[in-house]
Amino acid sequence: MAEKIDEKKVTPRSQDFAAWYNDLIIRAELADYSPVRGCIVFRPDGFAIWEHLRDELDRRIKKTGARNAYFPLFIPQSFLQKEAQHVEGFAPEVAVVTHGGGKELEEPLIVRPTSETIINHMFAQWIHSHRDLPLMVNQWCNVVRWELRTRPFLRTSEFLWQEGHTAHATREEAERETLTMLEVYRGFVEDYLAIPLVYGRKSAAERFPGAEETYTIEGLMPDGRALQCGTSHYLGQNFAKAFEIRFLDETNQLQHPHQTSWGVSTRLLGAIVMAHGDDQGLRLPPAVASTQVVIVPIWRKAEEGENVLVAARSIRHSLEQAGVRVRLDEREGLTPGFKFNDWEMRGVPLRIEIGPRDVAAGEVVMARRDIAGPPGKSKAPIAQAAERSTAVLAEIQKNLYQQAKAVADQNTRRFDDYGKLSAQMQGEGGGGLADIHWCGNPECETKIREETRATCRAIPLNQDGAPGKCIVCGESAKERAFFAKAY
RNA sequence: CGGGGCGUGGCGCAGCCUGGUAGCGCACCUGCCUUGGGAGCAGGGGGUCGGCCGUUCAAAUCGGCUCGCCCCGACCA
Known part of the structure; x- marks a missing residue:
């Protein structure tokens, strides 16, 4: 019997953190392994998190003045050679395309591991005057790094990210931009993903290949390992010189611009899983949860079911009106207990239970994912379900941060x-x-x-x-x- | 790339030592019955055992080679 129950649970986190992490991702259907080594498939529930995260971060990036663009996946191999540190850092892990259309290519193409080279090649053609500066572009794309050892989300051969690239007239302005983006990332990850961070400068050994200074946000995971969650680089004039980007300043002097680049990736999904998950499954911050509230209807007899469903649907409607991402679990033939466990595994922040007793009393039971068991349950009048949900979701967002912060501080x-x-x-x-x-x-x-x-x-x-x-x-x-x- | 482990229905595993008609749990399908913390009963579908070569009357099982995956380390978002 004990074994039968174990089969339904994931490996306990305290027993084997890595196995727990992998189990959660598969069981919560965030991702699946693919036939290609080191590459994962983002399933809809996992990709939805990325979409929410991306949409919000995109807003915040645009607020700083950067605009989105898109550069090619393929980069001439020779481009990588132009910046000495850069080639040394990335050459060992690039994928190279040698054939196309059945013929060997004259010059092999690399699949971008990052886009500094091709973007700066283009910048050289777009920047001629101080009036062209600052130039600030961002792109959402995939990149490929041939990693020797991979883990879902944390390190995959192909991953999704955004990479921002900017060019400025002065060193001061570029340095300010580097720190501005570090602060955008810090605020975003702490507020929106509810993950506590430390942040600062990287040592020379840990610096991005080709950068003069790298800044980082780092999250301490519950197993005591740190995860680099985002980086912002001051590139100096290294790439500008390598790619011959020049502009005439106000005094008619030819200058190289000062540059930055910065990025965060789908690694953040791994950070969310590790920072908040427990032995019951995921615990998603409401801000990024594709379903914020799930309503589980409960009944015995058919006529009870009618009443319960009518009430449940009206609650769903009121939550939708309040702008909450809500889902009503009308699946038949599954017990409430099964559904509770199922939605807990998927990390839905708030569950509303409604059965005949509740309908009669004009109330619902609300169960918070961030507080396990009976202490996380409370009752609310049906009429106030939407209002209360909104308030509780905000509390959960804060509480997940507090909980993660307490664990990090302790470590x-x-x-x-x-x-x-x-x-x-x-x-x-x-x-x-x-x-x-x-x-x-x-x-x-x-x-x-x-x-x-x-x-x-x-x-x-x-x-x-x-x-x-x-x-x-x-x-x-x-x-x-x-x-x-x-x- | 070094060390360890594992490849048997969708998933998790047993069978292998001591060759002889491929099995269990979960999931799935049908029906009945059920629903306040992972329900029950009955019936049913689905694999030829990672691949190749060899030994043998006979290979999931023995031998060799090979491929893949996972974990740990070095390298990296």
Whole structure:
């Protein structure tokens, strides 16, 4: 009997985090494995999350002044060679097209791993004057990176993302843009996806190939590993020089523009699954849930069913009027218990139960996904179902953030002693986020990585500047940095 | 790319050691009956055991090769 029940459940998170994560994605029908190694299929429930996420982020990006465009999937192989760091970073993982139309191509085409090269090639033709600046474009597209090891959403051979590319007349303006986008990402992920973050600068070792400075938002997952959730790069004039982008400034001097690029990907879906999911399944933030409220009707006799359904449909109508994404589960032959479990697996934030007893009493039972069991249940008058739902959804959005924040905070520790840091990172799995003084020397960073497998995730901005000693070499260190094992 | 594990109806597995008509649970279809936390009964459909080669009267089972997938590590959004 116990085994029979186990079959209906996913691997407990506490038992095997990776298996739990994979189980959830398959069971909640977010994605499925594909016949192509390292590539996944986004099923409708998974893609719907991406669509909501994308639509909102797209609005926020456009608000900053960028406009959407689309550049080709294929890029001449020679383009990749033009920026030395860039080619070194990406060449090992590009897919190359050598044949087309049955013939070998004169010049192979690479499938974009990112679009700096082709976009800057075009920028060179569009930018001639300071009046052409700033130029700010964004594109939503797929990219391909031939990864050796893949995991659903977190690292797939092909993934979807947005990549913004901008060119500015001055260094200051480009640097400001880089930080503006970092803040757009931070606000979006924390508010909309309810995922708490740390953010800051990347170390030189972790920098984007070709960038002068990379900024990042990092989420600490419940297993104690950090996940890079988005990056914003200040590219300096590296690409402008490599692609010969030049403009005449107000004083008739020929200048290279200063550039940025920034992106987030479908990896964010993995972050949502990990940050909020539990052993019952997904727990989706209302903002991105394709179904925010599900109504489960309950009855015994046919005539009861009539009354219940009439009431349920009217509640659905009132929720729709209130702008809530609502679904009425009218499937026949399934018990309420089955439906409860089913919708919990899919992460629907709020469930409304209505049966003959409730219809008689003029009320409904509301069950919150973010609070398990009876404490998450409450009653509301039918007439107030829509109003209450809207309010509760807002609470759930906040509460999911608070819950995730509490877990992350619990796994974030300050260390001033290398031995303690090292002990914390021992063993398989994550070791949480370590907040340490670091002198900035790459050798000290390498030592930490090689001995603890933790890497520098972010060097926070706006530090208090309190002096300290590097946790590795003991030299004076002006800054603190976050280190963790990462996905 | 190194280490480990696994390939048997859609999914999860047993059978393999000790070759001999391919089985179980879930899911699916039909009917009855059911619905406040994963219902029950009855009937039914579906696989030739990842692929190739070999041993044998006979291979899911023994041997060799190969392909694929998953997990752990190094590399990376």
